[in-house]
Amino acid sequence: MRDVAIIGIGDTKFGELWGMSLRDLGITAGLAAINDANLSGDEIDALYVGNMSAGKYVDQEHIGALIADYSGMSKNYIPATRIEAAGASGGLAFRQGYMSVASGATDIVVVGGAEKMTDVGDVISTEIQAMAADQQWETFFGATFPALHAMIARRHMHDYNTTRDQIAQVAVKNHKHGSLNPKAQFQKEIKLETVLKAAPVADPLKMFDCAPVSDGAAAVVLCDMDKAKKYTDTPIKVLASGQASDTLALAHRKNICEFKATSVAACRAFKQAKLTPNDIQLAEVHDNFTISEILAIEDLGFFPKGEGGKATENGETELGSKLAINTSGGLKARGDPMGATGIAQIVELVTQLRGEAGKRQVTNAKVGLAQNVGGTGATSVVHILERVN
Amino acid sequence: MTVARFWRENSSRYNLVGVKCGNCGKVFFPPRTICPECRRLSIGKMEPYKLRGEGEVFTFSIVHDAPSQLELQKPYIMAIIEMTEGVRITAQIIDCDPAEVHIGMKVRATMRKIREEGASGIIHYGYKFIPVTK
Numbered sequence: 253m254r255d256v257a258i259i260g261i262g263d264t265k266f267g268e269l270w271g272m273s274l275r276d277l278g279i280t281a282g283l284a285a286i287n288d289a290n291l292s293g294d295e296i297d298a299l300y301v302g303n304m305s306a307g308k309y310v311d312q313e314h315i316g317a318l319i320a321d322y323s324g325m326s327k328n329y330i331p332a333t334r335i336e337a338a339g340a341s342g343g344l345a346f347r348q349g350y351m352s353v354a355s356g357a358t359d360i361v362v363v364g365g366a367e368k369m370t371d372v373g374d375v376i377s378t379e380i381q382a383m384a385a386d387q388q389w390e391t392f393f394g395a396t397f398p399a400l401h402a403m404i405a406r407r408h409m410h411d412y413n414t415t416r417d418q419i420a421q422v423a424v425k426n427h428k429h430g431s432l433n434p435k436a437q438f439q440k441e442i443k444l445e446t447v448l449k450a451a452p453v454a455d456p457l458k459m460f461d462c463a464p465v466s467d468g469a470a471a472v473v474l475c476d477m478d479k480a481k482k483y484t485d486t487p488i489k490v491l492a493s494g495q496a497s498d499t500l501a502l503a504h505r506k507n508i509c510e511f512k513a514t515s516v517a518a519c520r521a522f523k524q525a526k527l528t529p530n531d532i533q534l535a536e537v538h539d540n541f542t543i544s545e546i547l548a549i550e551d552l553g554f555f556p557k558g559e560g561g562k563a564t565e566n567g568e569t570e571l572g573s574k575l576a577i578n579t580s581g582g583l584k585a586r587g588d589p590m591g592a593t594g595i596a597q598i599v600e601l602v603t604q605l606r607g608e609a610g611k612r613q614v615t616n617a618k619v620g621l622a623q624n625v626g627g628t629g630a631t632s633v634v635h636i637l638e639r640v641n
Numbered sequence: 642m643t644v645a646r647f648w649r650e651n652s653s654r655y656n657l658v659g660v661k662c663g664n665c666g667k668v669f670f671p672p673r674t675i676c677p678e679c680r681r682l683s684i685g686k687m688e689p690y691k692l693r694g695e696g697e698v699f700t701f702s703i704v705h706d707a708p709s710q711l712e713l714q715k716p717y718i719m720a721i722i723e724m725t726e727g728v729r730i731t732a733q734i735i736d737c738d739p740a741e742v743h744i745g746m747k748v749r750a751t752m753r754k755i756r757e758e759g760a761s762g763i764i765h766y767g768y769k770f771i772p773v774t775k
């Protein structure tokens with residue numbers, strides 16, 4: 253396997269972007285990444301696009317060819333492939349691009365992620381998200397996506413004495429980080445009481461425990477490390493890529509307080525990178541619900557199982573601490589356009605590792621980790637990135 | 642949706658019919674073609690196995706934001722039930738005050754209407770759970 257570098261990044265603001273269609277979003281992010289990498293476009297060997305459900309959201313399938321076409325790359329007839337794994341579509345697309353370059357099959361690849369969620373109403377949008385769960389044996393019987401996560405939260409509180417306040421603190425912290433990110437959907441700080449007193453969605457989870465419905469896109473350019481210096485002075489190396497799957501239905505797992513797919517994917521990634529969780533300074537984790545971040549920081553090995561709530565409450569995951577979690581604001585405040593999310597995580601890490609994160613910059617950031625989850629943990633993908641110069 | 646999509650699941654959704662692996666004896670619900678423990682050794686040996694319908698609440702949530710077809714039922718209790726056979730099932734708990742439901746509560750299965758596809762669409766039936774009263 254060859255070493256692979258990220259040489260370009262681009263993204264759109266996340267939010268309710270009424271003026272932009274799915275293709276507008278994808279093209280905007282893609283062209284920004286190509287421009288950032290100083291490419292003319294002819295060097296690009298392939299395109300991968302992470303997208304969860306354009307068929308349901310905007311009645312459009314065949315997203316790979318669509319994005320290639322409207323970004324002007326159909327002129328070169330490049331291979332364009334769409335990747336789907338629910339909320340992990342972006343992270344998985346990134347992994348496919350990474351493996352393509354690492355294998356030597358391609359030298360330069362663009363990986364994008366895009367989702368247009370606000371062309372349907374809120375209720376429909378929530379129903380589409382729930383298709384990441386088991387339609388026949390969970391959703392059919394009335395289990396919504398928030399309800400499945402609420403059941404995890406309830407059990408985590410029961411088994412480890414995690415408190416409602418500790419879970420709510422995830423939202424407070426991520427909104428604080430989001431207030432420092434001009435691309436975030438929510439750039440306002442919130443108080444703990446705001447989370448605790450919000451409208452109930454699926455008890456014990458309330459409105460501020462859930463990531464919003466968002467439109468958005470993000471893209472990166474991957475390049476063989478040997479050629480990367482030709483395009484950038486600050487190549488960011490992909491140290492490792494780990495992926496794992498688990499049962500589709502939450503109920504079929506022995507322990508619902510651990511996403512085994514995350515711990516296994518992390519284990520594989522740490523092994524490839526020859527690193528331990530202690531070496532990570534910042535991580536973008538999949539906080540589609542507040543409780544998901546608690547699980548993530550435990551399953552990634554940053555804190556022992558059951559200690560994630562306490563660590564969050566103690567400020568151990570905040571910007572300025574030894575380990576900064578979700579400096580972008582996370583899915584909670586940065587926004588969660590499903591297929592774009594996994595790529596936006598990579599974009600945030602690269603921004604930090606280049607030292608270009610402005611007010612939310614992690615001091616001397618050298619190694620960062622991204623964790624992207626599909627469904628209630630049926631897919632998880634973990635990447636570790638490093639600044640090389 | 643066509644009727645066949647739902648009709649083919651009826652024995653499981655109406656009568657809690659799962660499968661038992663003829664190789665290791667493990668019970669699964671819903672039915673699986675292959676036992677994840679025994680894999681190739683279980684092919685052709687997964688026998689239908691009807692659950693007794695009794696279990697207890699493993700975890701639960703009260704759903705306030707409901708999908709459109711369940712709008713009239715909200716707020717409703719959604720739970721993961723651990724059945725006496727050891728398998729877990731995701732289902733609604735009914736005939737129970739949301740303030741009363743708790744982890745470890747004993748429940749048993751009953752058949753009810755789950756949802757309907759509009760005024761002239763298919764009406765779907767299946768299992769829900771009710772508290773066991775002494």
Ligand SMILES: [Zn+2]
Nearest residue numbers: 662665676679
């Ligand atoms: Zn078996």
